[in-house]
Amino acid sequence: xxxxxxxxxxxxxxxxxxxxxxxxxxxxxxxxxxxxxxxxxxxxxxxxxxxxxxxxxxxxxxxxxxxxxxxxxxxxxxxxxxxxxxxxxxxxxxxxxxxxxxxxxxxxxxxxxxxxxxxxxxxxxxxxxxxxxxxxxxxxxxxxxxxxxxxxxxxxxxxxxxxxxxxxxxxxxxxxxxxxxxxxxxxxxxxxxxxxxxxxxxxxxxxxxxxxxxxxxxxxxxxxxxxxxxxxxxxxxxxxxxxxxxxxxxxxxxxxxxxxxxxxxxxxxxxxxxxxxxxxxxxxxxxxxxxxxxxxxxxxxxxxxxxxxxxxxxxxxxxxxxxxxxxxxxxxxxxxxxxxxxxxxxxxxxxxxxxxxxxxxxxxxxxxxxxxxxxxxxxxxxxxxxxxxxxxxxxxxxxxxxxxxxxxxxxxxxxxxxxxxxxxxxxxxxxxxxxxxxxxxxxxxxxxxxxxxxxxxxxxxxxxxxxxxxxxxx
Numbered sequence: 390x391x392x393x394x395x396x397x398x399x400x401x402x403x404x405x406x407x408x409x410x411x412x413x414x415x416x417x418x419x420x421x422x423x424x425x426x427x428x429x430x431x432x433x434x435x436x437x438x439x440x441x442x443x444x445x446x447x448x449x450x451x452x453x454x455x456x457x458x459x460x461x462x463x464x465x466x467x468x469x470x471x472x473x474x475x476x477x478x479x480x481x482x483x484x485x486x487x488x489x490x491x492x493x494x495x496x497x498x499x500x501x502x503x504x505x506x507x508x509x510x511x512x513x514x515x516x517x518x519x520x521x522x523x524x525x526x527x528x529x530x531x532x533x534x535x536x537x538x539x540x541x542x543x544x545x546x547x548x549x550x551x552x553x554x555x556x557x558x559x560x561x562x563x564x565x566x567x568x569x570x571x572x573x574x575x576x577x578x579x580x581x582x583x584x585x586x587x588x589x590x591x592x593x594x595x596x597x598x599x600x601x602x603x604x605x606x607x608x609x610x611x612x613x614x615x616x617x618x619x620x621x622x623x624x625x626x627x628x629x630x631x632x633x634x635x636x637x638x639x640x641x642x643x644x645x646x647x648x649x650x651x652x653x654x655x656x657x658x659x660x661x662x663x664x665x666x667x668x669x670x671x672x673x674x675x676x677x678x679x680x681x682x683x684x685x686x687x688x689x690x691x692x693x694x695x696x697x698x699x700x701x702x703x704x705x706x707x708x709x710x711x712x713x714x715x716x717x718x719x720x721x722x723x724x725x726x727x728x729x730x731x732x733x734x735x736x737x738x739x740x741x742x743x744x745x746x747x748x749x750x751x752x753x754x755x756x757x758x759x760x761x762x763x764x765x766x767x768x769x770x771x772x773x774x775x776x777x778x779x780x781x782x783x784x785x786x787x788x789x790x791x792x793x794x795x796x797x798x799x800x801x802x803x804x805x806x807x808x809x810x811x812x813x814x815x816x817x818x819x820x821x822x823x824x825x826x827x828x829x830x831x832x833x834x835x836x837x838x839x840x841x842x843x844x845x846x847x848x849x850x851x852x853x854x855x856x857x858x859x860x861x862x863x
Contacts, residue, residue: 462698487653
């Protein structure tokens with residue numbers, strides 16, 4: 390364990406920013422495992438990426454691969470129920486910085502797999518709609534096709550999403566993972582302005598396997614169901630679009646902590662990033678691995694394969710150590726964002742490590758070597774995720790947290806009686822009543838307090854508090 394920590398420390402140290410005033414080029418952050426030792430598919434993608442896009446290429450390949458591996462189940466150390474490979478990735482960069490590489494990776498993984506299956510399913514839906522449009526009056530149609538669509542656009546409405554999720558269980562008997570991709574996050578925010586398609590709440594539950602979302606309508610034209618919606622997503626975004634999407638509600642509600650944020654910080658005047666084309670050998674490895682994942686999902690008849698529980702208990706000590714280390718760091722610094730961000734940063738990093746372990750198994754790598762690499766990947770990704778969250782939203786989170794604490798702290802009203810000195814005058818009481826905006830006259834307070842034995846009169850205009858009574862409550 391100590392060897393793993395030490396071997397990853399040099400990589401983690403790269404997160405430290407360059408001191409202000411140092412005239413040095415920005416260091417390219419390197420993955421903890423060299424290209425040739427990465428898992429299949431990821432290895433081919435990263436190997437063909439230029440130096441400043443290797444880490445972004447690695448991150449961009451994670452969510453689509455997790456969406457494919459929908460039958461894998463995991464046991465995370467701090468969770469009592471099983472989890473799945475569910476990741477939400479954000480690729481952030483300025484205009485024309487070259488975020489299109491993520492779309493190329495998405496097409497490489499999805500076009501021949503679930504997109505191909507969806508094409509057949511969507512054609513059935515379209516044919517049914519056309520028949521319905523052409524039917525004669527009182528003509529009966531066959532039942533609506535029970536399709537299983539997995540690739541969904543960011544503009545999808547909640548009703549359609551619930552319906553598609555329910556069709557999984559009705560047709561296949563279990564849940565599957567949706568895939569959502571957008572080359573422009575503005576698609577999501579623009580759709581969100583129409584209340585029916587605001588998916589922020591669903592995206593929070595979609596990160597956790599077994600979290601239910603329900604809709605219940607009286608109208609026959611709508612769709613009612615309580616379903617487990619699981620979504621893997623990847624959105625490319627500019628900083629301004631991300632600010633609009635991750636508003637105060639999203640920051641305080643937990644949307645940010647469920648994301649892996651990858652920022653493209655190219656140097657001023659840097660050349661465009663050019664990816665090498667895949668060789669015939671590389672393409673065969675990619676196709677073979679993707680086919681193996683699909684074979685772990687569907688039978689030849691199109692039914693679902695049984696779920697596969699991936700034993701990840703060997704990484705529990707590593708997970709516990711990192712989480713405790715960050716917890717101790719939050720105590721020393723007094724940072725609430727470190728304490729909050731560390732938890733899901735670890736969960737996402739754990740899922741990344743689990744995906745890599747699964748891919749290593751598909752290729753037949755020796756178990757000891759696969760576990761060694763996966764521990765290094767977990768430590769690196771846990772640190773990378775939390776540092777990206779702190780850099781992007783740490784100050785905003787702390788400010789919102791401080792404001793909420795201040796409001797809660799000052800919201801307690803001790804009351805008129807508690808604000809008075811032990812000895813007080815009638816005029817002091819009148820002034821306090823006015824300051825506190827009370828409508829009850831001062832003389833009424835004096836009368837009631839005298840009747841209850843809380844004060845005694847010194848003279849006409851001077852009063853003294855009496856020691857509070859003790860009540861025996863049984």
